[in-house]
Every structure is written in structure tokens, then in C-alpha cells.
Amino acid sequence: MTSTDTLGGTRGTAGPARPGDLAAALRTPEARRDPYPIYARMRREDPVHRSAQGIWHLTRYADVEAALGDLRLSNDRDRMTRAYGALGGDLKAFSRLTDRLGRVMTNTDPPDHARLRKLANRAFTARRVEALRDGIQRIVDRLVDEAVAAGPAMDLIEAVASPLPLSVVCELFGIPPEDRPQVKTWFRRFGRMSEDIDKSEEAIGQYEEYLARLVRRRRADPGDDLISALVATQAQDDRLTDSELLSTCFVLITAGDETTTHLVGNGMLALLRHPGQLARLREDPTLIRTAVDELTRYDTPTQAIVRVVAEDVGIGGRTLRAGELVYLFLAATNRDPERFEDPDLLDLSRPGNRHLSFGNGPHFCLGGPLARLQVEVAIGTLVRRLPQLRLADEAAGGAALEWRPNPLQRRLSALPLTY
DSSP states (O other): OOTTOEESSSOOBOOSOOOSOGGGGGGSHHHHHOOHHHHHHHHHHOSEEEOTTSOEEEOOHHHHHHHHTOTTEEOOHHHHHHHHHHTTOOOHHHHHHHHHHOSOGGGOOTTHHHHHHHHHHHHSOHHHHHTTHHHHHHHHHHHHHHHHHHOSEEEHIIIIITHHHHHHHHHHTTOOGGGHHHHHHHHHHHTTTTTOHHHHHHHHHHHHHHHHHHHHHHHHSOOSSHHHHHHHHTTSTTOOOHHHHHHHHHHHHHHHHHHHHHHHHHHHHHHHTOHHHHHHHHHOGGGHHHHHHHHHHHTOSBOOEEEEESSOEEETTEEEOTTOEEEEOHHHHTTOTTTSSSTTSOOTTOSSOOOOTTOOGGGOOTTHHHHHHHHHHHHHHHHHHOTTOEEOHHHHTSTTOOBOSOTTBOOBSOOEEEO
16 A cells, blocks of 8 residues: 555545634534534534644544554654644643653554553453452442442542542552552642643652652562563563563553543433433443443543654545644544444444444553443442432533533543432
8 A cells, every 4th residue: 555545535635625624613612512513514524624733633433443553643752742843832741741751652653562562461461450340349339438428419520430540550550558649649740731740740750750669669579460460571572671661550550540530420421411321221230331332432531532644645535744643533433424323322232332432453542441341330330329310400401511621532520410
């Protein structure tokens, strides 16, 4: 295939002028509340859309699925830095973070990516994830018990959805209970990188020093935890270097925190807005497995992921040039009527639900199975234990719900519930 062969369409050319900057609509308050009508318009009118800033927006399932597996669309940190710099963006936070992290799975291309991922896969097995089920159930039960004891109302994000993934990852990585409050503080500072880069970078440095001490302890006294498993890979071929080991631990521990939090939040909101589907799940708890896939498809927290063009490539009749940025809108593909029947309908028993919320191809989310398991246990438990659960009066109409102002993410600041 030549450098301008098409992904999911005909051979690419520069193409005629397209409609106005549809991407600008994604930055409006209306889009923050509900971006899906805008995605539908983009799929109809300009599915391979170039914004006024020069960033490509892909919204069709076929295009994005193919793009996720095409190595000409790169995830390399150096290419990404140059691409953002060419747009005149503020690279201070981005560059300092990537420099500190070094080369990890999430910012490399093959062959480095394949080597790092293979080593992580040896430790992050399906058996190890499934073995966490009982522990996740205990964590969720404790969080729900605490919320119920505090009164007849709660913010689901603060009470359950946010503390859950941090508690789970601490168990998975063998972080001692006495250290977890400090780890939680570091995590919250990472999330405010755009507000205060100096404090965030200070927190990252302290966290890295902590992980280095933990790795040294696991080398001396291995346990049945993921850090010990990663340390063990250093004795094998294609071993992790010390720097790669620390960076891999950092990424694996932090990557799923926010995503899992908002899979629970967005999923529970969707259920409460569709009482018929919620009733189905209460009547038949075995629906929870297909329900998790459908809730993830219906309103995924990761609306889009970013790639940079490494080599000219044609997509949908247009040519994307080397050095240009591409936003792959996973959320738009999950509502594509060419792939899903009645895509705006929430159907907890939807068959053949091959959504792209966890990506596809070489960068398919390694933590996807763990995120799914946490959502399954959390939502299943809430539905079973709180039969009167409903949106609080101020949130029922949606006006009081505050979504974070990032068009590449869909994350609630809070979800007030009563029960």
C-alpha cells in the first residue's frame, strides 16, 4: 500500500473545500452538554474534517477503525511534540511531562511499543485481572456502605467512582495501605497539570521516587503483585531497563484512574436517564456484562484520541500530510449508523457490540479488561443494593450537571444522587 492509499475509502486527494469549521461547535456549552448531534452532523457533512487550526477530525467508524491500525498515524512523543509546536501551542506542560516519563507504551511506535507492551502483557494477564473480582467487590461494598451511612444522598463521583480505581490499582500493585492517602494526593495533583504545572511536576517527581523505593523493595522481597511481576521480566530477553520499568509502573498505575471513574459516572447517568433499561438490569442482573459494553459505547469518557501523521495518507478522499495532527473521535464512531443499528438507542442487550472506546490495533487499551471489571462490579452493586437510586432533583433535568470543558473527554464534575 502506498503512502496515499486510503483507509476505509477511495484513494485520497486534497479534495474540494469543505463546510465551515464544524470542529468549533465542539467547544460550545451545548456540545459540552451533548456532543452527539454535532458528531452526527460531522459524519454526514464532512467526516474527514480539517479544523481552522489545521487538525483533522475523523468521525466515521470505518475510517477510525482503519486509522487505529495504521502505523503511518503515529503515537511517538517526539513527533507529537513537533506537531503541537507547529500549531503554536503552549508545549510547556506537554514537553515537561513527556520528558519526565521517557519512552513508554503510550508514547511510542513499533518496534519499541511492541517490546514494551509484550513485557507488560506478561505481568498484566487476564488471570491476574479476574483474580481481583472479589477484592473489587469488597471495595465497592465498603464505599457504598460509607455513602449510605452518610445520609440519603451522595455525589457518585466523589463517593464511589473516584476512590474505586485508585483503591483497586493500589491492591494490584501492592501499595501498602499506609501509603495510599499520599498516593491519592499525588494522583489529584497530576490531574491539575494544566492549572499548576509546577506543583504537578513536583508531585510526579515525588511519586517516581516512591515507586523507585517500592521497586527496590520488590527486588529484595518479591510478592504476588504487579510490580513484582514486572521486576521479574527484567531477567528475561528484551528486558525492561530500570528507566522503562519505572515509567511502565507510572503509566499502568495512573492511566486507568480517570477513565474508570467516568465510565462508572457516565454509565450510571445513562441508566438513570433510561428507566426502562435500568428496570431490565434490575430484573435480570446477568445483563450486566453486555450492559457494560453498551454503556461504554453509549457515552465513553474518552471522546477522542490523538495521532500525528508520520507519512502522507489518504482517508475518505482527502490527503493528510506528514506532521499534521489527527483527532480520532471514538465517541462519534460508537454512534455511527453504518456500524450500529439505532445507535442513539441505549440497549443493554445489544448484540455484536464492537465499540472502539478502548481503541483498536497495536495501542488497544491494556487496562480495558480491568476497567470493564470495575464498572461491572460497581454498577451491578449500585443497581442491586440501592433500588430507589435516582438523580437528585437539581440534576434530574440535566441543567445542574457540570461537564469538564475538554472536547476530547466527557467527564462529569459531580453526579448528585438520592436513594
